[in-house]
Amino acid sequence: MSVEDRTFAVKTEVKSGLIARIPLAARRVPLLGWLLGILLAAIVERLVGYPLARLLGMSNFPPLFGVTIIFSQPPLIPSVLVYNLLLYVIPVAVVAWLSAPVVNRLVAWLYSYPLWFSGLVHLALIYADLSLWASINDYRVLVVRLTLVAVLVTLSLNVVNGYMGEFSCSHPGFMALGAYGASVLTVLFFTPNNVFGATLLPAALAPFIFPLTLIAGGLLASFGALFIAIPSFRTRGDYLAIISLAFMFIVKSLIENIQIIGGARGFMGMPNLATLPVVFLWTIIGLLVINNFVRSTLGKALNAVRDDEIAANAMTIHTRRTKMVAFLFSAFWAGVAGGLLAHVISYVNPGSFGILKLSEVLAMVYLGGLNSIVGSIVGAVGLNFLMEALRPLDIYKWIVIPTLLILLMIFRPTGLIAFTEFKIEEILKPKALPRDEVEHAAAAD
């Protein structure tokens, strides 16, 4: 944003009417302001949420902003709206609006330090928001953990399907490899089991060994990805889609045939290691690494390979290496996500990594938008919330969700937020400053 833009934002705000002022005012609030607002909302909910919910006729907190109530108890919709307005919208809006001038200064101060410092402050606040909001009941914690895992899977699939432009169907297979890889190790180390015998390591070590088992699961998935990456040198598009599909079936069938890890019955006994902070941390690490990857030279090479492989080759891009790295990298994160998923639900079975999982993951990527980190987050969060919201519909859920996705594909074929860049510097930047400071900042620029 140039200096003119910033002053323009301030000027027009003065001219406009009340309604038009809301988006303009919202534009002046930095991310930190919103986060503080959410923090307040979460604290307020903790203090007065339960009595307010009882007062409005609900038996308990509306778990996910009341989306689950829409279909199970339609008469309660107005009270849910009031609840959301009183406990979320108003506190967030008021805090964001009132604190904007102060917070903008604070953000500008943070921004003058290296980026990681400001990022760390934001992350801590995001985590505080999330855990304060979620830990109010177990259901919220579970949904948040599953959603974070879904975000990680969607991001990893977007690397191949969005940035590299292949149509890979193998991600459920990578997830299965990661899930089984990590689960077998944690069960071997920390759970007494009649197949693997007594625990090998003391339970106190579990939180430290767990990341290593996740990485091992990810590496196993990367190894599996070699079977897709090598054929991808010779072919692309549809045939690669089939090869990856065959790979997915092979992984599923292979696991079904290994009796020591439960075969088709599934595998259980994973210790509860994927707690909210752990899942959050891994998702954030994954997000940052994937974002840096796609914005790196290698990431740009992915786009070049997608758009025209021959031209990319002529431009000295090593297409084979690019494809290999992209597949292994994407599979690694899918494997990590699979390992987290296995430890969130403490049970895996090969049947859950089939066509239905594939449809779900693909739907999240294409709902959010290809070639877009924000899109992946929106797609994963959106679809997960939608699935939770439609849970009361039981089996009809799987008619409503596909119908919505078909409509989305017809009216917006590239997804909600496609082809955007996720610039952390832009997000962490202070928004419109008061006029004198704009000039001051301009002088500093």
Add this chain to the structure above:
Amino acid sequence: MQAFLQNIFNALQSGSFYALIALGYSMVYGILMLFNFAHGDIFMTGAYIGFFISTGLVALAATGFLPLPNWALLALTLVFAMIATSLVGMIVERVGYRPLRNAPRASAAITGLMIGIILETGNLALLGAGRKNFPTLIETTSYEVIPGVSITNTKIIIVALSIFLMVALHLFVRRTKWGMAMRAMAYDFVVVPLMGVSSTTIAALTFAIGSALAAAAGIFYGIAYPVLDPYMGITVGWKAFVAAILGGRGSIPGAALAGFLFGFIEIFVGYYLPSTFRDLITYSIILIILTFRPHGFFGEPYSARLRL
């Protein structure tokens, strides 16, 4: 040796299901350059439509209102089910594919997958999770061809009718005006519409024919293994899909041949190894074949022109 011969008949039978379904995938690919991921579930729908029609006809025949022999009932079931399923196929094309003709091809893949889920769930919601028993239209009798090797009349009928349908399709595509339009469209879907061939009609026709063949496969499947369940489209349909690729995309003889090959691989793997290994070995063989011959048996090799 006897077991080997016996298995050949079994392989021919299951190969004919795969071949008939694979033809639908391949034809749609030839015209629209995209895979109809809902095709496996159209096969399932066809089987269920066949189930209802045949149950109705058998009941009518039992009341004496429609005094027809069983072979005529089978023929009527086939005809009606193929017509009804081709309507389903045309609806799928109208809803899921026509609005996305100019969209990225991956979007059409998503709509296909989603339509498949809708068909499965719709079936589950309407009819419940229970399996349906296909009525016996033909009394199974066994003939002993050579000592130790027997073949049932249902197998002969299924394989013969499947081959008849494939030949009919081949003649339709090669000898009729509509078939010529389809081939032309597969050759160039940009210029041919300028010559007065309606791409919309041809696409709908392709879906209709593919779905009719899938319905026939569904009925044959119902006759051979008389239980239907809502997820048969996944278990059988996706294998047929892989067979279609193996034959070479868009190639009709390729799809038919690969369908039979798939049946052979599957039956023989299932016979000589534990049956749980069947999918594993089958897909591994497919993966190896595709790794070394990525464009299948009869397809064009990949060129930079083709994009996804």
